[in-house]
Amino acid sequence: MRGYARSREAQTRPGGRLVIPWSRLGTIALTVADDGKSATGWVQGLATFMPGRGTDQGREYHAIRSGAATDRSAHVDRDLGALTDPNLLFALRVSHPDIRISTEGDGRGLAVRLHDGISSWATAFTDESGATDASEGGPRHLLAEVEAGRRHWEERGSPPLWDFGMTVGPDRQEVWVGAPDAGPYFPT
Template sequence: MSELSDLQSRLTNTMETQDLWPADSPWVRRAAENAPRHTFATDRVWDWDGDTYAPVDQARDSARWASLVYGGVYDSTITQVTEGLPTSSLSCEAVVADMLDSLVLEPGHTTLELGTATGRNAALLATRAGPGRVTSVEVDPQLAAAARTNLSLAMADVEVVVGAGELGVPGAGPFDRVMATYAVEVVPWAWVEQTRPGGRLVTPWGRLGHVALTVAPDGCSATGWMQGLATFMPARGTDQGKIWEQVRGDEAPDAEGAFGRTLEPLHRDANVLFALRVILPDIRIRTEADQGVTAWVHDGNSSWATIIAPQTGQAVAYQGGPRRLVTELEEAWQAWETHGAPGLYEFGMTRTPEEQYIWSNDPDTGPKWSTDAPALKTAEQHGATQ
């Protein structure tokens, strides 16, 4: 046990060294220290071996198990794999702290959590909100049962409800705070309805970042700013589309040409990647730097592109499928620059009963992008003022 305590201390100190404990929410660090990751971890965790997720059992390999539970500040711990894909985890410490800070949680706040998983985040919420103030929803009955056990051992007074997260808790609320631990493309309207006017809702969006929304006084909309970058698991049962290899297939490219931009910003600058995710919501981009930069782009369906940019010389793009993704990428990149190249924290979201859109700089006058558009789609195309 001393080894686990040492690993916990190392993670805590690394968070401090990297200035990742939120200064405005000092309670987060205290809560995390009092709810160690290993006390909520499953006996079996999972590690990617290059081809698949392989199980690592505490009883058989305690050292490796411990290293996965206490990885780096940005390393999550996979606690469940279903049909070859991760479906539950202990989120990485840095993102846990950042999202809790974004929630602006105060003692006494009634709080709804969507996605109980192991129960650790619910325990952290309860430390701040107080006994009997946190309700957590988990779709998987086995996970819910295990979380109840974990929470009981941690003496955290949390109600765990088995149900579909997108529904919240029908008939309950309104809650002062609502927090999701999994990614959604569109914020379920039930979450907004179950948050009191003036209340705050924090959720991952699109598996790439998280947003904090404040519900309007009339309860008819929720608006707020992006809070940070991270990759999140999607809601259980989400169709994640095809992976790169399936989209690429074995066919030769049907188009080849020069790519007029350097790929370095796409690889190094998260602001560029996030902006392209906003403007091209269905496009997935992965980059790698090795003697230059390579980008793999696809739509999860039938169109793909590979862009190879050597350290010197012209970048070349190869693509296939019905869409010309390279052109879409170049146009989206240009659109972002035309609107002043806003950074991550200059983007925000608005959700109404009818629609959801991302905006930059100002929710009323800034450019807007629909979150379900298959290609470039700004508010100007809807007849709104830019």
């Protein structure tokens, strides 16, 4: 998105609107500033388009997990059901864009699968009683990373996805919550 938006904002007159797919996050609508050197806007929805040319989609969960031994058991302190909240999922995609999260409930509990598209994976299952069994493989501790992203979101008041926005300029791309001058949501 970085290079794409910057090149498009320079080609769009001040006040012009750009509606752009934002990675796996959804769409964002940016308005080009009066000086024509930056564009700012809000999340517009979770609809996504097909991936852009040259975008590495990485390997799917089953390809990473298939045949890989469990490296370690993982400890989960909190309810994984929060990972079904679209607002939290959006915030996690902003703070940890390379971690893919899927959830599946079947009446007996909730299964959560995480992977990074390369070599790390995590699986957690919470049964009806609330007991969670979790395991991970690969170099990263994905459950801990997701928990850190969840805490970051909660510490900022658990903002809904519609409160996220972005400013793009010649040498920066900044995601913010509430207002463009609020500072970056997640330091890069």
